[in-house]
Structures are given as structure tokens and as C-alpha cells.
Amino acid sequence: MENVSMNDVSEPIFGMLFNSEQDAYDYYNSYGWVMGFSVRKHFLNKSKKDKMTITSRGFVYSKAGCWLSDKRDINTANPRAETRTDCQARMNICLVDDGKYKCCDFVKEHNHELHITSTIHMMSSQKNMLDIHRQEIDLTDDSGIRPRSTVELMGRQAGGIKNLSCLTQDVRNYLRTKRQRALTYGEAGNLMKYFVTQTRNNPSFTYSFQLDSEEQITNIFWADPKMIIDYAQFGDVVSFDTTFRTKKECMPFGLFTGFNHHRGCTVFRVDLLYDETVESFEWLFENGITHLGHMMKDGSKFLTDLKKCIYQYDVKDEFKTAWHNLLNEYVVKDMKRGNELKAEFDARNKMPRLANSMSIIQKQVRELYTPRIPECYILKRWTRGARTMVVNDSRGKEVEQDVNLDCTQRYKRICLELIQIASEASNTIEGYNLVKDAANELRLKLGNIRINPIDCPDILIFPDFSDNVYPGLRLKHKEKSTRGGRRLKS
Incomplete structure (x- = not known):
């Protein structure tokens, strides 16, 4: 039988061919999406010659089989609900001579009710977190947004939570796994990695x-x-x-x-x-x-x-x-008090001269606001221009708080334009295809753009952080004390 396209999902039949074991699983999983059931992999047989080639494989419904009785159920206050119904629905494949896989067994009947369309995205095999979802989750997590609000935001962007391929618990699992991977180098290694990364950025x-x-x-x-x-x-x-x-x-x-x-x-x-x-x-x-x-x-x-x-x-x-x-x-001797007294005397001894003849109101204002604080004693830090001074570091170079400020501003301007283009293009199929083709072409052109070192002579190049950076480095730990919770004295 001829190969079946992955875009044309229909009921599997005996003798259907697939290019690989993964293609067969994807096809049966897509069929489960249409029908409303979740798929999991079952048995696996490999070749006795090379111990690598898969000769046969089985795919079953997630409710296949049944759990054995647990002796601890008597002592369990809130036992888990049953999720297995011994469903016989399955699809098995086997390897043929040309290196492809053939459907050698297919059972369609189920002994339970299938899921409805609005709950299909909750099935285990249908969950698939895309790269765009990971980027949005990382962005919202850095902004302090909770996972539940993150899922709600992505659901609105996708036209409803049912159109997402992940749930709130999936977002929490992703963030937990991300934090665990971040601790791969240990506490000292991660601290040094953070320092190296920050130094590379600024x-x-x-x-x-x-x-x-x-x-x-x-x-x-x-x-x-x-x-x-x-x-x-x-x-x-x-x-x-x-x-x-x-x-x-x-x-x-x-x-x-x-x-x-x-x-x-x-x-x-x-x-x-x-x-x-x-x-x-x-x-x-x-x-x-x-x-x-x-x-x-x-x-x-x-x-x-x-x-x-x-x-x-x-x-x-x-x-x-x-x-x-x-x-x-170095002229840092503290003469502030002496100068302060002299300025206080001058402020009381001398009156400010007005251009016009003084009226009764002007005389009253002069007496009310004089003496005043001399400008030499008003520190710049208490004025509106406190942030205007240029600061140099220990190497004599100007300190920039955000070296990526220009990049951030360009990003904001481009995002506004691209959002407007996407909004207009999504109204028609022709507009969607036009923008999609233009985006692919633009992505190829952007991939050819590289930073020219001649244009950036001041950029510092730091080595990538790896396992060989600071080998064996660790924090020195104190011995645990048996004393109470009061602050320890050195």
C-alpha cells in the first residue's frame, strides 16, 4: 500500500505503510486526536542481530490494561480514581523488507466513552509545548507573572485555552525542570556562571x-x-x-x-x-x-x-x-563649617538687589525668604539633575546601566509594526500566505547578518562558560551548630 500523508488523517487499516516508527506513532496519535482518545506506546521488539533496529512496535490507548490490587488500599483515606478499563483498542506495526513499517494489527472498538472536542487538549499524548510557548513562559516568569495567569494569557492569544497544547500544571513542570537544570554546575558554579554572564553582557x-x-x-x-x-x-x-x-x-x-x-x-x-x-x-x-x-x-x-x-x-x-x-x-580638608558660618553671615548682612523699586509686597517677600540657603550647599543629589552626571568605572570607562537599551527600543518599535501586519494579514488567506512567505524569506536574510568586529571595536569577547571553568570550585560551608536560633557571634 502507498505511503499515507500525515496531513490526511483517517482510520488506520491493515497493510498501511509508514516511513518510520515515529511516523506511525504520530499518525495514530493524530487519529486519537480526531476520535477523542489518548495514545501511549506499548511493547517494543528489536533485531537480534544489531540490537538496535526496531522490528515490531505496539501502540495502545492510555486506558489499556488494568492496575493490580494494592494491599495498601485498606489504609488509604483517599485512594486514586481508576484510570484503566482494559480497553483493547490498539495498532501494531512490524518491519518489512524495504525498511518501512506496516500496520499488522488494528482494533477500533473501545469499551468506554471518548473525550469531547473541548477536552481533547487535556489528554497526555496530545500535550505538546511549542518553542513559542516556552519563550512566552520564560518572558512572563521573568516578569513575575504566575503560571495560571500565563496560561490564561496564551489562551486568549490562541483563541481559547482549548487551542493550547499545555495546561497550568505543564507550565509549572516546565519552570521546575528549568530551575533544576540551572543548578547543574552546583551553587558555586552557578554563581560564577552568573558573574561571567553579567560581565559578558556589561x-x-x-x-x-x-x-x-x-x-x-x-x-x-x-x-x-x-x-x-x-x-x-x-x-x-x-x-x-x-x-x-x-x-x-x-x-x-x-x-x-x-x-x-x-x-x-x-x-x-x-x-x-x-x-x-x-x-x-x-x-x-x-x-x-x-x-x-x-x-x-x-x-x-x-x-x-x-x-x-x-x-x-x-x-x-x-x-x-x-x-x-x-x-x-588633596584638598579634602573639612572646611564646611567655617564656610557655612561665613555664608550665613553674608546672607544676613547683604540683601539681594532688585531691578525695580521695591513695593511693600517685595519688601515683605525679601524679608521672608532672606536669608536663604546658599547654592554652594545644595548638593546635586537633591536636585532634578542628580542622574545627569557621567560615571566612570575603575578602568576609566563610562558606565552604562543598560548596554542593550538601543536594542530594546528597536525591539519595541518592530513589535508594534509586526503586530499590526499580523492583525491585517490574518483576516484573509491571501494575506496570511503573503506574510508567511515574506517571513520565511526575511528569516533567511537575517541569518546571514553577522556582527562585524570592525564596527564594534570596544566589544569584549569572553569565553563560554563550561564544565572546565573553575573546576572543583565550591563554597566553604560552616559546621552545623546545635545552638538555638539566635544569631551566632564570631
């Missing part, structure tokens, strides 16, 4: 970690571009707090925080410490200070003189002399 991302004698990670710190920009703009007052701790290992979670021009809390840097000892804090401040930029960048003369002033003088008088010399050399 070279201004900064991180560092400390290893002990056993090559185990003890202390870590990291700062993304937004943290670096926020510190440059609002880092005049910084608070360091290690109150928070990880739940499992009780490791101190340090935060360098401050306030922005809206009185909102801003994070300047994040640290994960092994303990709160002097050695940990020394590494934290000495290695983490270089990413702050300005005079504190690594290799600067100010940083060298500051370390010399702190570490090389044991006598009190020598330290005070070196400290005053440092303040005078």
Missing part, C-alpha cells in the same frame, strides 16, 4: 571572591553597573549592615546602602561573607574599594597615600601629621 559589572588554602570560596562581593552609578551619585553617606544571614549556612549577607534623591533606599554593593572576623572585613574593604571609581580606583596616588597613612604609622603624632598632610595635599 563589562562594568564587577565581582571578586576569596579562596582559602583548600580552594574553597569564603568571601564574595559584586556590584552591577546600576550600583556603581548610584554610588557615584549618592555615595556621600554609606551604611554597611551585616544583619541579614543566609538561612541554611548562616553566612553574613553584607549590604552597602544609602539614600537617593527621592529618599529611597539604594544598594551600592553586595557581599557574602564566611564570617565576621577581622580578616574577612580587611579583604572586603581593601578589594572592594577599587570598583568605586574616582580617587579610590586601583593604582591611584591617593589610594597609595591613604594606605600608607593608615598602615605605616604606629605613633599617634606621626599619624596625625601624615593625616593632615594628606588632607591638605
Whole structure:
């Protein structure tokens, strides 16, 4: 018998030929979609010569067979419902001489009611999560949308939930599997992978970690571009707090925080410490200070003189002399109070001159709003232009918070145009075929476009993260304590 097209699904008959075992399963599964039953694979026989070639295969309905009696049913409060009815509906295939498979047995009759059209998408064999569905699930999950709302959104886009090939539980299973695969490299490997990925996306991302004698990670710190920009703009007052701790290992979670021009809390840097000892804090401040930029960048003369002033003088008088010399050399001596008093005197001693003759109202306004705060004492961080300053990192390069901003804007504009085109093309078959052909041609042209390194001379190329990156690297764990739930003291 001639080969049957997969688009022409009809009742299988004895002698029907299929190109492969998978084609036979797809055909019988499509037939089950039309009739309203789910399909599962049954027995499998392979060739005795190569132990690889499938010689015969059976496909049955999901209700085929029956469960054996379970002795634990007596003690079960809510036993599971029966799902097997010993249905005999099946289709068996066997290998023929030309390498194709022939339908050698087919039973049509069922001993139960079949599913209706509106519930076919719930059957196990008919569930098939497409790539476009995975992309939408990833996007909604990153946006904080729950699986139930995700399925509702995709159902509306598909014209109804019955037109989807996945359910809410399938979305939850997909997300759980995705998270499990993300932990393939272990906790330390995944952390390093995250750092490498962020550095590849934006070279201004900064991180560092400390290893002990056993090559185990003890202390870590990291700062993304937004943290670096926020510190440059609002880092005049910084608070360091290690109150928070990880739940499992009780490791101190340090935060360098401050306030922005809206009185909102801003994070300047994040640290994960092994303990709160002097050695940990020394590494934290000495290695983490270089990413702050300005005079504190690594290799600067100010940083060298500051370390010399702190570490090389044991006598009190020598330290005070070196400290005053440092303040005078870099003009960072605190003269704010003296200047503030002088400005206060000038504000009360001098009156602002008006262009026109002063009326009674102008005199009253002058007396009411004078003295005023001098502009030299109004910090830029409290003004509307707080975000306008250009920030450079420790390497002297400008820090960009979102390096993909141009790409994101182009994506939004293209999406609006393509959605309008899809809406108009879906009204007619001719429009649909036209857009489909144009999309295929456009996809081929886009595949030939590559980034030219000459056009992007500043782009940094990082090696792909693999199992060979940081081999054997792991976090150093503390021994479990038998004490109560109070905070441990180092």
C-alpha cells in the first residue's frame, strides 16, 4: 500500500505503510486526536542481530490494561480514581523488507466513552509545548507573572485555552525542570556562571571572591553597573549592615546602602561573607574599594597615600601629621563649617538687589525668604539633575546601566509594526500566505547578518562558560551548630 500523508488523517487499516516508527506513532496519535482518545506506546521488539533496529512496535490507548490490587488500599483515606478499563483498542506495526513499517494489527472498538472536542487538549499524548510557548513562559516568569495567569494569557492569544497544547500544571513542570537544570554546575558554579554572564553582557559589572588554602570560596562581593552609578551619585553617606544571614549556612549577607534623591533606599554593593572576623572585613574593604571609581580606583596616588597613612604609622603624632598632610595635599580638608558660618553671615548682612523699586509686597517677600540657603550647599543629589552626571568605572570607562537599551527600543518599535501586519494579514488567506512567505524569506536574510568586529571595536569577547571553568570550585560551608536560633557571634 502507498505511503499515507500525515496531513490526511483517517482510520488506520491493515497493510498501511509508514516511513518510520515515529511516523506511525504520530499518525495514530493524530487519529486519537480526531476520535477523542489518548495514545501511549506499548511493547517494543528489536533485531537480534544489531540490537538496535526496531522490528515490531505496539501502540495502545492510555486506558489499556488494568492496575493490580494494592494491599495498601485498606489504609488509604483517599485512594486514586481508576484510570484503566482494559480497553483493547490498539495498532501494531512490524518491519518489512524495504525498511518501512506496516500496520499488522488494528482494533477500533473501545469499551468506554471518548473525550469531547473541548477536552481533547487535556489528554497526555496530545500535550505538546511549542518553542513559542516556552519563550512566552520564560518572558512572563521573568516578569513575575504566575503560571495560571500565563496560561490564561496564551489562551486568549490562541483563541481559547482549548487551542493550547499545555495546561497550568505543564507550565509549572516546565519552570521546575528549568530551575533544576540551572543548578547543574552546583551553587558555586552557578554563581560564577552568573558573574561571567553579567560581565559578558556589561563589562562594568564587577565581582571578586576569596579562596582559602583548600580552594574553597569564603568571601564574595559584586556590584552591577546600576550600583556603581548610584554610588557615584549618592555615595556621600554609606551604611554597611551585616544583619541579614543566609538561612541554611548562616553566612553574613553584607549590604552597602544609602539614600537617593527621592529618599529611597539604594544598594551600592553586595557581599557574602564566611564570617565576621577581622580578616574577612580587611579583604572586603581593601578589594572592594577599587570598583568605586574616582580617587579610590586601583593604582591611584591617593589610594597609595591613604594606605600608607593608615598602615605605616604606629605613633599617634606621626599619624596625625601624615593625616593632615594628606588632607591638605588633596584638598579634602573639612572646611564646611567655617564656610557655612561665613555664608550665613553674608546672607544676613547683604540683601539681594532688585531691578525695580521695591513695593511693600517685595519688601515683605525679601524679608521672608532672606536669608536663604546658599547654592554652594545644595548638593546635586537633591536636585532634578542628580542622574545627569557621567560615571566612570575603575578602568576609566563610562558606565552604562543598560548596554542593550538601543536594542530594546528597536525591539519595541518592530513589535508594534509586526503586530499590526499580523492583525491585517490574518483576516484573509491571501494575506496570511503573503506574510508567511515574506517571513520565511526575511528569516533567511537575517541569518546571514553577522556582527562585524570592525564596527564594534570596544566589544569584549569572553569565553563560554563550561564544565572546565573553575573546576572543583565550591563554597566553604560552616559546621552545623546545635545552638538555638539566635544569631551566632564570631
